[in-house]
Amino acid sequence: MAEPVIRCRSLYKIFGLGPADLRVDSDGVVAPAILEREGVVAAVNDVTLDVSPGEILIVMGLSGSGKSTLVRCLSRLIEPTSGSVEIEGADLLAMNDRELIDLRRSKMGMVFQNFALLPHRTALENIAFPLQMRGMKRRDYVERARDMIRLVGLEGRENNFPRELSGGQQQRVGIARSLAVEPDIWFLDEPFSALDPLIRKEMQDEFLRLQSLLNKTIVFITHDFDEALKLADRIAIMFNGSVEQIGRPEDIVLSPATEYVARFTSDVPRERVLRVGSVMEPPGDDENVADQAVNVSDRIEKVVEYVLGQRLPVPVVDDGGAVVGVMHQAHVLKILFPRSSPPETVNPD
């Protein structure tokens, strides 16, 4: 596997506590008893994670679980209490102001939940802002900002002030601004949660389109499981400042690491998470199978109607067309509805 772009080890952010006061229990987290005694909040409590190049890591968790704080530590908008963060091998926390500014001018972009556009600048000027800070020439930054406007589909809105734009348009400006310096690392803190469902869906598609073009390393916070499933390579679930589990969506749903994660994911529609590969069984030798095969990387949601409509098991093929397994209808049903119990047997008199 490639070197991780973001590497974070035993990261703590405890509001109201200095590094000297930080006493850690045997299992690594700061015990709730200590927090209570000191009257402090552990917003990030022993977080260790890596993000690989080109990966989308989704961070989820209840309100107040420390998602925003984690991302602000990774971008060093706030100073972690303790721990280490490396960005492409360089120690983020050891950087001085100058280096930090250089890093943000060249490598990092961030999109904010409430857009955070500068009210006195037009859309174009907002997008050009990071470029101006870099000292780019007027001609160049205007041209680049125009490119970004086109990229997010805001042509004709260049000269509008933020207050004259709809929420979705404002967030496009925010996205364009964060992408203007061509960052390798992209932080998004609930970027779409202030938008209505239709626009949100549109923005998600837009996001995927951009990512397929730009292939950035992304940390994306959301509250919305549907959104997470749609975008995630991996999901990290946070609870009280700690990462409870981190892994592919399937793994989190099928084998939750803790009771909390199990409850957190219990309402997730499984057919939307799982892929054919994770429910198939090894191909039998001389089984009768249906004529048409399904692809191993399809989501169940997509094929379930066809599979359940067949009387025979359905063969599963990989991208090359080779058969890698079969799907039995009974097994599929059991995985989709794990909690349904067999009917009580009634003895007819």
Added chain:
Amino acid sequence: MNQAFLHGLPPERRLKGYAWLGTILFALVMVKALGVLPGFLDELPQHLERSSIDTLGDAGKEKYTELVPFDLMLDRAFDYVREDLGFSVVTRFVSRRLKELIGVFDNILRGGNKGLGLSAPPWTALMVIAFVLGYSLKGWRLAFLSGGAVMYFAIFGLWKFAMETLALLAAAVPISIVIGLLVGILAYKRKWVELALLPILSVAQTLPHFAYLIPVVVFFGIGHQTGVIATIIFAVPPMVRLTLLGLQKVSPEILEAGKMSGCTSSQLLFRVQLPSARNELLLGVNQVIMQCLAMVVIAAFIGASGLGYRLLNKLQSLKLGQSLEIGVAIVLLAVVLDGLSRAWAEKKRDYTANLPFWKRFRYPILMVGMVSAAYVLSQYFPILHKVPRDLTVTYADTWDGLVDWIVLNWTDGLTNLRYFLIANVLAPLRDTLLYMPFSAVLLLVGGLGLILGGYYSALLTLAFLVFIGLVGWWDRAMITAYMVIFATAICIVVGIPVGIWSALSERRARTALFWCDTFQTFPSFIYILPVIMLFQVNDLSAIMAVIVYAIIPAVRYTVEGIRDIAPELEEAATMAGCNTRQRLVHLQLPVAIPHIMLGVNQTIMFAFSMVIIAAFVGTIDLGQQIFKALSETNIGKGVVLGLCVSFMALAVDHLVTRWARERRQLLGLD
């Protein structure tokens, strides 16, 4: 402990608290009536004997028997700073530089051989500049108002004075803004500066104008530039306050966005924080201009020439007609400057790029063209250059006639009203306050503090009053208090009903707010004028001036409080079938009360500030003493007296805003 320190009694126990307080007070007064109250609880050592009060003026000999000779200590401290620390070198330097600066502006506006040695511009040139400026910022109305004001100065023969005042403003305003900005930014960056500054700002906002003048005169002497210094000192605090407020209001996300854009800390300040605080900063600029104008008029007392000086001269020789014309000029100047600076602040910048040159710069081009025309034309028609003395217009005689008529026809009625008020309302109120043992007043204020805000409020307000007692001005302070109480009562009785009546209809509300806005721009000293014209100079006029000035916030806050009620609440009342009266009694008044109380608080603050200015028409309270200190340039006395006024105002302010804030929270309005 913490609970009792910062919070007053819980609502259900308040009534009992008030009852106890009343009982104790009554008992105290009874004890005094029976003649068994020990003297040290009754009266404090004072500068002036109580018997001097009825003889109006300062007939009583100063006894200097205050408990703490704070004024003398201040005198010595100021002396030390001035002489031993050599501060006079600094003041002389500043004085000289300012004089040069004013000279330059004066020269630009009025010509002459000082400053840059330019020759005077024709008045018509200034008129067209004002006109085009008004038009480009807002439209025809502001254009005619601005141009008209300039024309008024010229044809009423007030040109010289108006230009002197403008030159003072031109020097004072930018300096105040820059100092205010710098201090505000520093306070934002350094917590301890902010903490040190907040009490100073509060005192600065309540310190009477005249109290500022005395130290300035002591350090800088009498004169034109001294007026500018006083004006700057007076106008800086609001700018500091608004800068700090604006910077603190910038949302943390915007700051983070700036940081993520790779801003250095100076880029962050100049390109993110200050621009995001734009609204507050522009409001600050407007406030600075208005404060400067108000103070420039008052600075006439220490020799700042211009419209204020002229007005003072004419008022002192009771030339009321001429005074009125000068007053109108000052008001016009205020309204125009307010209008222009507001319009400039609200102006939306036009970002449509790629306009042709002449279109982008159409107003400057227009201005240059018209100014050139004015210059050329004034070569041929001298009247367009300078209105000669014998052609200036004045209606002073008419106004004087009107005043005479008023005196002739109204005097009897007014005199009767005056005697009635004095005999039946004012004197009894004053004597009651003076009769109250000082310990009773302390008890009242401390008790209210305890009930409304806990030990913290009690100690704070008590400290304010104890200061007044210690420095030996108790009786005079009670006289100031009685005038403020009476004026406030009248303002409430008249202003709030007027406000309610206005708020009931959209059109009336807008009219009322418009007039409140307009009247509020008038420099406070101006309010003395109509009062003198109607009531002449006597003890009632002072109170009248206070009422006229202080009623504005009572009306405005009532209108705002009722109009700003959430529309859903109004709809709910409509659906519940309320008629107008029910709606008012059950919805609008209860919800608006906290805001109205803030208005009453403002009324009280305005009253305190005006009561001191009203000393000009004869009072016997702290204001009279401040005036006296000013004419004696007695710095210690002046500052102590100013602090007395400020502390009384701050004590009231603390209690009332506390109550209003709590009430708002209780109603869930925050």
